[in-house]
Amino acid sequence: MPSSVVNNYIYFPETETLRIIYQSGAVYDYFKVSADVVSKFKAAKSKGKFLNSIIKPSFKFNKVK
Template sequence: MPSSVVHNFIYFPETEILRIIYQSGAVYDYFKVPLNIAEKFGKASSKGQFLNRVIKPKFRFRRV
């Protein structure tokens, strides 16, 4: 099921950066995200909820 919040995402394992492309077109990098968290995000039935509950509160980010 498509997300109403997340359009797409890319994980860079060498730098542990999770890049999220939002439906709005905004792009954010989340830093030092472990592979297991990125994998759980990819499998989450609600990416928006996972993002708000797990990723945003725990990882530094910046708009690209």
């Protein structure tokens, strides 16, 4: 999953929370993200583009670290 923006991600289906670990080390939780959106994110050729165009504008988030 090489990406210049996203280092890793974890999905918590029980709470529909998508945790993004950025290359910078920052960690953000995005809330009420459906499994379908996560599947599309996983399949996206560019994780950074998908994150910036779909996830960031559509879901509330909280900085964890």
